[in-house]
Amino acid sequence: MLDWAKAAWKLHVTREEANEYGNQLLTGLDTDAFHTLFTPYDGYPMPHRPRNMADVKRWFDACYCEETAHGPHHIQCLTERGDNQQAVYVFDDHYRAKKTG
Numbered sequence: 001m002l003d004w005a006k007a008a009w010k011l012h013v014t015r016e017e018a019n020e021y022g023n024q025l026l027t028g029l030d031t032d033a034f035h036t037l038f039t040p041y042d043g044y045p046m047p048h049r050p051r052n053m054a055d056v057k058r059w060f061d062a063c064y065c066e067e068t069a070h071g072p073h074h075i076q077c078l079t080e081r082g083d084n085q086q087a088v089y090v091f092d093d094h095y096r097a098k099k100t101g
Contacts, residue, residue: 005056009049
C-alpha cells in the first residue's frame with residue numbers, strides 16, 4: 001500500500017486534471033471527490049510524497065473522508081457526499097490474498 005501511495009502521489013494544477021488522473025489511477029471509477037488528493041490548496045497537509053503509512057492516512061484524511069482506517073496493506077475511507085454515504089477501499093495484493101485466503 002505504501003509503495004502504491006508513493007507511486008500514485010502526484011499534484012495537478014486544476015481539478016479537471018486531478019479528476020482525469022484519478023480516473024486513470026482508479027481504473028475509470030467515478031473519482032470526482034478524489035480530486036482533493038491530487039490538487040494542492042492552502043493548508044494542504046501532504047506537500048510531499050508519502051513516506052510511511054501515517055503519511056498515507058494523513059493524505060486520505062485531507063480528502064473528503066469522514067473517517068479512515070488503515071493497515072500496512074490497505075486504507076478504508078468512509079465518506080458522505082451530499083445525501084449519499086460511500087466507502088472507498090484501496091488495498092494491495094497482500095491484503096487481498098489474506099482476506100480471500
